[in-house]
Amino acid sequence: MANRKYIVGNWKMNGLRAQLSDIAAIAAIAANNEGADVGICPPATLIAAAAEANPGFAIGAQDCHFAESGAHTGCLSAAMLKEAGATYSILGHSERRADQQEGDAEVKAKAEAVHATDMGAIICVGETEEERDAGQAIEIVTIQLARSFPSGASADWLTIAYEPVWAIGTGRVPAASDVEEMHAAIRVKLGELMGQGSDDVRILYGGSMNGGNAAELLAIPNVDGGLVGGASLTAAKFGPIIEAAASS
Numbered sequence: 694m695a696n697r698k699y700i701v702g703n704w705k706m707n708g709l710r711a712q713l714s715d716i717a718a719i720a721a722i723a724a725n726n727e728g729a730d731v732g733i734c735p736p737a738t739l740i741a742a743a744a745e746a747n748p749g750f751a752i753g754a755q756d757c758h759f760a761e762s763g764a765h766t767g768c769l770s771a772a773m774l775k776e777a778g779a780t781y782s783i784l785g786h787s788e789r790r791a792d793q794q795e796g797d798a799e800v801k802a803k804a805e806a807v808h809a810t811d812m813g814a815i816i817c818v819g820e821t822e823e824e825r826d827a828g829q830a831i832e833i834v835t836i837q838l839a840r841s842f843p844s845g846a847s848a849d850w851l852t853i854a855y856e857p858v859w860a861i862g863t864g865r866v867p868a869a870s871d872v873e874e875m876h877a878a879i880r881v882k883l884g885e886l887m888g889q890g891s892d893d894v895r896i897l898y899g900g901s902m903n904g905g906n907a908a909e910l911l912a913i914p915n916v917d918g919g920l921v922g923g924a925s926l927t928a929a930k931f932g933p934i935i936e937a938a939a940s941s
């Protein structure tokens with residue numbers, strides 16, 4: 694079973710150079726909480742400056758194109774992100790699946806591109822509220838996982854984030870029993886998909902995690918960390934989550 698908790702902040706489309714001081718403050722908190730692995734995924738415009746200013750702190754990207762190069766206006770390749778200083782990328786976030794119509798096959802190709810460039814990948818999966826209300830959450834999420842699953846997967850570079858779409862940015866969090874049930878189902882599916890080593894793949898929970906609920910969420914079996922949006926934007930909000938992870 695994966696042991697060290699992994700806490701990743703997803704800054705989404707937030708942050709100018711003035712906010713680099715927040716990343717420095719978060720990196721300092723992470724350095725004082727060695728019991729957890731911590732990273733921040735700022736907007737792509739800040740990756741290089743954040744990585745240069747905080748050596749040893751894990752800066753990631755929020756997306757990556759699957760192609761090595763070519764006619765893809767506005768997109769960034771894994772090599773570009775790596776050269777800027779990103780060591781991993783979030784892939785298939787529900788906002789990208791909705792806004793950019795990203796499908797599972799594309800997410801799988803992106804994960805393989807990221808791995809080919811020696812970076813880590815955090816693949817996001819999650820159900821909508823309608824799907825949960827219809828009793829389809831586990832089926833939807835495990836199918837999404839299977840279809841997004843990259844070849845050659847190993848815990849060295851692959852992380853899964855379960856993010857119920859209806860919990861993202863809403864202040865709503867599923868019942869602990871529902872999180873436990875979903876993470877257990879994801880663990881079983883990982884076993885089917887990759888066999889040996891599947892127990893070491895970290896499964897993060899994401900969706901309105903904050904300093905007040907992190908300890909409880911992180912204590913749920915098979916919750917190996919958190920993917921955090923709004924509460925990762927300042928050291929004051931993110932610090933307590935990092936501390937909860939380091940002591941859990």
Ligand code: PEP
Pocket residue numbers: 703856860861862863899900901902920921922923924
């Ligand atoms: C996210 O978008 O990955 C996320 C978890 O956001 P929030 O923490 O704001 O719900």
